[in-house]
Amino acid sequence: MWAALRFHLLPAIKLYLLGFKVLLAQLLNKPLKLPVMPRQHGKVAIVTGGGRGIGYEVVRHLARLGAHVIIVEFEKLDLASLQSIQQFAESFKKRNLPLNILVNNAGVMLVPEGRTKDMFEQHFGVNYLGHFLLTWLLLDTLKDSGKSDHVSCVVNVSSSAHSIGTIRLNDLNSCQHYSAHAAYCQSKLGQVLFSSHLHQQMQREGFPVVSCAVDPGMVDTALYQHLCTPLRMAQSLIARLLFRTPEEGAATVLSAALSPAMDGDPAGGYWANGRREMTTLPTFDPQLPLSLWEISLQLLGLQ
Numbered sequence: 001m002w003a004a005l006r007f008h009l010l011p012a013i014k015l016y017l018l019g020f021k022v023l024l025a026q027l028l029n030k031p032l033k034l035p036v037m038p039r040q041h042g043k044v045a046i047v048t049g050g051g052r053g054i055g056y057e058v059v060r061h062l063a064r065l066g067a068h069v070i071i072v073e074f075e076k077l078d079l080a081s082l083q084s085i086q087q088f089a090e091s092f093k094k095r096n097l098p099l100n101i102l103v104n105n106a107g108v109m110l111v112p113e114g115r116t117k118d119m120f121e122q123h124f125g126v127n128y129l130g131h132f133l134l135t136w137l138l139l140d141t142l143k144d145s146g147k148s149d150h151v152s153c154v155v156n157v158s159s160s161a162h163s164i165g166t167i168r169l170n171d172l173n174s175c176q177h178y179s180a181h182a183a184y185c186q187s188k189l190g191q192v193l194f195s196s197h198l199h200q201q202m203q204r205e206g207f208p209v210v211s212c213a214v215d216p217g218m219v220d221t222a223l224y225q226h227l228c229t230p231l232r233m234a235q236s237l238i239a240r241l242l243f244r245t246p247e248e249g250a251a252t253v254l255s256a257a258l259s260p261a262m263d264g265d266p267a268g269g270y271w272a273n274g275r276r277e278m279t280t281l282p283t284f285d286p287q288l289p290l291s292l293w294e295i296s297l298q299l300l301g302l303q
Helices: 002-028 053-064 082-094 122-145 160-164 180-205 222-226 229-242 246-263 288-299
Strands: 044-048 068-072 101-104 152-157 209-215 269-272 275-277
Touching: 002 160, 002 180, 002 229, 044 053, 044 122, 053 068, 053 101, 053 246, 082 122, 101 122, 101 246, 122 152, 122 180, 122 209, 122 288, 152 180, 152 246, 160 180, 160 209, 180 209, 180 269, 180 288, 209 246, 222 229, 246 269, 246 275
Parallel strands: 044 068, 044 101, 101 152, 152 209, 209 269
Antiparallel strands: 269 275
């Protein structure tokens, strides 16, 4: 009885309470309006999940600024398939294009228990591990494209849900106890830890690449389609009043992606509400980001 409460009901309660807190904050604060952004002529960007929602608005704005934007949809890049990711990366590299901005935006939330084509839990496999592999395969291109005065940028679209996530290194695929709510939060925390470790590694090795994680807020997109029917109906009504629009959600993503060009600041970090903020991670274990990084490399056969 307690095990069922701990591993199934408790993560759901924590996530919905967090959602209520976020909605209240959004009600009290005006949505971000983008400042004038610098032109991006000659720059190349890749945006996963760029065909709809936040990704579409990021693509639309970058294109308006003159960037060459490659929209990555699931028909072209299936983040649930390691082979598809590898094929996409190889195809992109053959074009001999630079890569100045990589926005890891695509994701799933609260999907029923299932596995990717490579037998990873879906939240972990798509939200975290698929983007980890994509970034790894394109990292050399990002390094070569960055300059000391205009670094390349990796943006991982995470969520405030990372703050209640738990990384279980011995059960990343949620085999012991499955909760869609816990699995989603774990994947979002994984993105933040990956982003932070990547940034530190790039800075330590002197490469012109920054990495940051972004919380776009609660945005009215198709991400909520897997909510149970009563919650889905409530969400569709509340979204009109309290959720951000995809364009408003994209504002923080764009602010993070273009911040080096706007203010010359090569710092990464965690972004919310259009600016860099402190984030309280649910663990103070300094070894955890490195451990997750090394296990990810092992799972992907990169080490």
